[in-house]
Amino acid sequence: MHLDHDPAAPPCEPIAFGDFLKVDIRIGTIVVAEPYPEARKPSLKLRIDFGPGIGEKKSSAQIAALYRPDDLIGRQVAAVVNFPPRQIGKFMSEVLTVGFADTGGNVVLFAPDRPVPNGSRLF
Template identity: 65%
Template structure:
């Protein structure tokens, strides 16, 4: 089943949506995650003074290079518990959608916004 055929999730209340803290941050560094089981990058992302700098493992190697990612903004969930991914601790979940072939396309603002701003 491709991603367009996945049924919608159950209806939730607005308070449940607000419990998921999605913020924008600027990628400060991106490097190949050589020890990952699937091709991935380790991203270092600045979410501004309230959240700070966090790291994320992201399987986004099909459409992006580390050099092209540095300085760009991405959206991420910043209030999930950290998750051990191989030898690194992923602190945030960088968000993306699958393209027609299932490769990740990042969720990014189309204009610069202040780091740390929350999605609403």
């Protein structure tokens, strides 16, 4: 499957609502953010607290072009928490932090506009 970041691209094929429910997207709060200079694309290593049901998880996020590590601590972000862990260089990424591409192709983080409890699920 190819992910098209072009805002003018048509929508993907229709899926069943049950397929959407299989993707577990939760809110968590960033507790640690560090540079990841070894990554191929400008990335940061994140540790995100998803609350007592999921706990803290690690994520390699291609967000270094727009975000500094110190500015991310305490910020809520959305992430897919039920993908298998993925090796990103020497770092094991446990969740996929989600965002949208800006006009320059840089990732803008996706987050609620008001605080919600860590672990809250997107529906």
